[in-house]
Every structure is written in C-alpha cells, then in structure tokens.
Amino acid sequence: MNFNHSLELTQSQKLTMTTGLKQSLTILNMNKLEVEEEIKRESEENPLLEVERIGEINWEEYIKDIEKTIKLDRNEINYNPDNDINLENMIKYSSSIYEHLHLQINLYKLSDKEMEVCEYIIDSLDEDGYLRSDENEIVDILKIDKELFESCLLNIQQLEPSGVGARNLSECLIIQMQNLGVYNEILEEIVSKDLNLIASNKYKEISKKYNMSLQKCVNLINIIKMLDPKPGRSCCIEKSIYVQPDVIVEKIDNEFVVYSSTNDTCKIKINNFYREILKNSQSDDDAKEFIKEKLNSATGLIKNIENRKTTILRIAEQIVKSQEQFFRKGIKYIRPMRMKDIAEKLDFHESTISRGVNGKYMLTPFGMFEFRYFFTSALETKDDICASSTSIKKIIKEKIEKENKKKPLSDDQIAKLLKEDGVNVARRTIAKYREELGILSSSKRKQY
Structure with a gap:
C-alpha cells in the first residue's frame, strides 16, 4: 500500500x-x-x-x-360604595354552556344530593351539550341508584338550551320537539330510526314506509330540520x-x-x-x-x-x-x-x-x-387560456345558486355547462371542488 x-x-x-x-x-x-x-x-x-x-x-x-362630569351624591339612598369604579374589576366576561346550566339548576328546589348529582352531570356534558359519559360509571362514582340518576338527568334535560343532557342525537331532537310542543309518535319514529334517510333526502322512501303523502312527509322533515343538533354550541361565546x-x-x-x-x-x-x-x-x-x-x-x-x-x-x-x-x-x-x-x-x-x-x-x-x-392551480380552456381553480369554484358556486332546487344540477351537468363556456373540467374535479366549497351532492340538495 x-x-x-x-x-x-x-x-x-x-x-x-x-x-x-x-x-x-x-x-x-x-x-x-x-x-x-x-x-x-x-x-x-x-x-x-x-x-x-x-x-x-x-x-x-x-x-x-x-368624575369631573358626573358628580355622585354619597348621601343618596341608592348609593353603594361597591359601585365605585375599580379598574381591577373591569374585565371582559364570556360565559360557557356549563356556567349557563349551573346558573339555571341553582334555581331548582333540590336536595343537597340531587344538586350534587345534577352539577356532576352538567360538568360531564361535552361542548355540544351531550352526555357521552357512561351512565353506570357516574352511578358508581356518586354511589347513587339508577332512579336518582334518571330523575336528575330529566331535570337537566328541562334546562335551556333545549336538547342539552341528551345521550344521542335522536334523544336530543325528541327533547326539543317535546319542549316546542310539536311532538308526535310518527316524528319520534322517524327521528329514532330514519335520520340516515333524512340526511340523504330520501323523502319518497320515508313517505312510503310510514304510509303518508309526500307533502306531509316534507312538512314533518322540515320540522326536524328546524331543530338544533348541537344545542350546547348556542351558548358558547367564542373569542x-x-x-x-x-x-x-x-x-x-x-x-x-x-x-x-x-x-x-x-x-x-x-x-x-x-x-x-x-x-x-x-x-x-x-x-x-x-x-x-x-x-x-x-x-x-x-x-x-x-x-x-x-x-x-x-x-x-x-x-x-x-x-x-x-x-x-x-x-x-x-x-x-x-x-x-x-x-x-x-x-x-x-x-x-x-x-x-x-x-x-x-x-x-x-x-x-x-x-x-x-x-391557485391552472386548468386549460378551449382557447388555451389558463383558468384558476378559484375562478372555477366561483363559477360552480354561482351555477348551483341559480339551479332549480327541485331539479338540482348533477356534477356531470355542471361539467357540461362549463364545457359550453369553454372550460374543460372533469366530473370528478367538479365533485372535488364542490366538496371543498362545502356543497352537498345533487341528491342531497333536492327540495320537494
């Protein structure tokens, strides 16, 4: 080497x-x-x-x-030294669903044990107002019987906003219907078993299943759509x-x-x-x-x-x-x-x-x-001029806003309309942009 x-x-x-x-x-x-x-x-x-x-x-x-412009008479009957302006007390206040419910439940005439259970249930709710926690676990932790738990939960479900304390979406909507005075057995049946059909706008299938006219079915579903699936959010003041x-x-x-x-x-x-x-x-x-x-x-x-x-x-x-x-x-x-x-x-x-x-x-x-x-990315037009994805989304949104709500445009129809305007966009691209815009498919946009 x-x-x-x-x-x-x-x-x-x-x-x-x-x-x-x-x-x-x-x-x-x-x-x-x-x-x-x-x-x-x-x-x-x-x-x-x-x-x-x-x-x-x-x-x-x-x-x-x-203080120069407003003179306070300290000899007045209504004068209260606690009302003096204190800079340390000047804060920005915002309430949450939990504070809102605790304030209401304190107005109820309940025993100390009932109040303890109600307050525990309130603190166990999620931000949407639902009780997702295991009921048996709460019963064991508080060392109470199931009957007391159900009684306290019923008290919570009477509070505002209507629907809080529900254990699932169906129960939440049923509570709201009862409180609004629009409850009936058919509505409860639809809410309990067929929310997936409502989400898919399958009105004809619902009307056939419950042996009712299409118009009556639409009226009932419109009542359901007026309800709030996340009642807890209505009380939250977000920064x-x-x-x-x-x-x-x-x-x-x-x-x-x-x-x-x-x-x-x-x-x-x-x-x-x-x-x-x-x-x-x-x-x-x-x-x-x-x-x-x-x-x-x-x-x-x-x-x-x-x-x-x-x-x-x-x-x-x-x-x-x-x-x-x-x-x-x-x-x-x-x-x-x-x-x-x-x-x-x-x-x-x-x-x-x-x-x-x-x-x-x-x-x-x-x-x-x-x-x-x-x-933005580019899409070719028939004149070899590039169009941006943002402008295409704007056009798609405008066409959907102007469509016949009883016969909404499918993705394929929108693609054909854009082609007539000189913009070649595939149907799957239309579907992608529509979803990015938060717009439902034609079957779910259909109104009866």
Whole structure:
C-alpha cells in the first residue's frame, strides 16, 4: 500500500444558519399577532428595548374625566360604595354552556344530593351539550341508584338550551320537539330510526314506509330540520380574532397602489439610557458587555421586523401586478399563479415566498384576502387560456345558486355547462371542488 502525505486545497459552498438568520426567517413566517407577541416577549427579557403601545386607553385619565362630569351624591339612598369604579374589576366576561346550566339548576328546589348529582352531570356534558359519559360509571362514582340518576338527568334535560343532557342525537331532537310542543309518535319514529334517510333526502322512501303523502312527509322533515343538533354550541361565546391587514391595496387614478398597513399596536425603539452607559468610560466592563449583547439583540429584532415588512410589501406588489384583472373585475378573473412564479420575479427562494405569505392578509377593494388565496392551480380552456381553480369554484358556486332546487344540477351537468363556456373540467374535479366549497351532492340538495 502507498501512503503519501500531501495537502490539497478544495472549494465548497455551504449555508451556515446563524442565530440572526434563524430569527429573520422565523419572524418572516409569523403573522401580525405572533410578531406582537414576540416583541412583548423580547421586551420583557431585554431592558434596552422600549415598546410604545399605540392606541392604548389611559384608564386613569379616563376615569378622572368621568368624575369631573358626573358628580355622585354619597348621601343618596341608592348609593353603594361597591359601585365605585375599580379598574381591577373591569374585565371582559364570556360565559360557557356549563356556567349557563349551573346558573339555571341553582334555581331548582333540590336536595343537597340531587344538586350534587345534577352539577356532576352538567360538568360531564361535552361542548355540544351531550352526555357521552357512561351512565353506570357516574352511578358508581356518586354511589347513587339508577332512579336518582334518571330523575336528575330529566331535570337537566328541562334546562335551556333545549336538547342539552341528551345521550344521542335522536334523544336530543325528541327533547326539543317535546319542549316546542310539536311532538308526535310518527316524528319520534322517524327521528329514532330514519335520520340516515333524512340526511340523504330520501323523502319518497320515508313517505312510503310510514304510509303518508309526500307533502306531509316534507312538512314533518322540515320540522326536524328546524331543530338544533348541537344545542350546547348556542351558548358558547367564542373569542374572535380580528384579522389586521399587513398591506392595503387602493385604486388611485386607475392605478393600484400597495402600501404597508400602519395600524400596528406597538412600536419599538432602543432605550437611550443604556446608550449613555456605553459612552461612559467609567462604566463597569461587565455591564458594558451585557449592554452590548442586549443592544445587538434589540437592533437585530428591529432590523428583522423591518425586513419582514419590506419582503411582505414586495410580495404583495408582485401579486397585484400578476393579478391585475382580479383587482379590476373581481374573483372570477383570478389567474393561476404559483409561488415559484413570484420567487423568480423577485429573485427570492420559493421558501421565502412561502414564509412571506403565511398568515399575511391584504385589504383590497373587494375585501380582505389572505395572500395564499391568490396562489391557485391552472386548468386549460378551449382557447388555451389558463383558468384558476378559484375562478372555477366561483363559477360552480354561482351555477348551483341559480339551479332549480327541485331539479338540482348533477356534477356531470355542471361539467357540461362549463364545457359550453369553454372550460374543460372533469366530473370528478367538479365533485372535488364542490366538496371543498362545502356543497352537498345533487341528491342531497333536492327540495320537494
């Protein structure tokens, strides 16, 4: 064997993921709310970072203004010191199905044991208002007999919203019918045994089975369809997240102008106090080192947030250029577009575009749209012009909205209508788009 020792010089390229680059990519991928949370988190850890809240209400000044204009007479009979305004008591309140039911059951005259069982049953309900837990298990845990359990469950089933405490869908609907005074034996039979036929709109089969006219069958089923299959949801107050646009598109002198939204809730800057410490030659070296580290972190965050805004704005401008017909004429004129197309035009990597559109919103003359909405696949038309999947879905939805409800369009018929308009779409593609739009099949859309 030949062992030779020698030095060789080779060139190679590799990407090193620095902390700054990683933070830059992470911030670009964030939506507005996440960026604000990141700023809040960083400001709590970094004393050099100053966060100025925009649009915050100065409650102390607000209360002082109220006191100047409204004089309370403390000698009045109706005066109650507990009614004094207390900032700590000013909270946003939202109730749940459980609080709603507990409040109602406390109005019943029940023994301590009955109240204990009722409250346990309420806490065992799911968010839809159903009792999915095993009854025997509840009986064993509470050490009660089945008769007491049934009695307490019946009390729960009398509460509002009607239908809570049911053990299945059929029982839920029957409780509602009883409470509404529309209950009859035929309705109970249909609800108990033939909900699957109702879901499939098989009215003729139901009318034949119960030996009734088709019109009477339709009337009964319409009663059932008026009932709420998830009564617990009607009491839930869900928190709404209000989307704020990252960019705004306006039409000025027949030109579309894109600019960054300025409705940020906070602005960040470097605290000048620590800058003076760095300038002071007599300051402690360890303190200076700490300040330098935090200064680099703070300036890095500010730079990355500004880079995020610039990147998002550039992507938005390119989207508007590529989708000009959409902004002039509407949703049906949206063009097929890929992230790769935008990446090539901006000389960005495709992953940068993906991060730049994730969770970002654009306020347009037609409303608010997520950036991703503008990226759609293409379908060929007879004139070799590409149509986007989004525009095809819009056309399908419009045709279904205008159809004869007693003779709804099948997927095959919709495909033929689109072909007449010059768009060749397979029946299975129509079915796929229809399902994505949440539209039922023709047999289930049929009205009698």
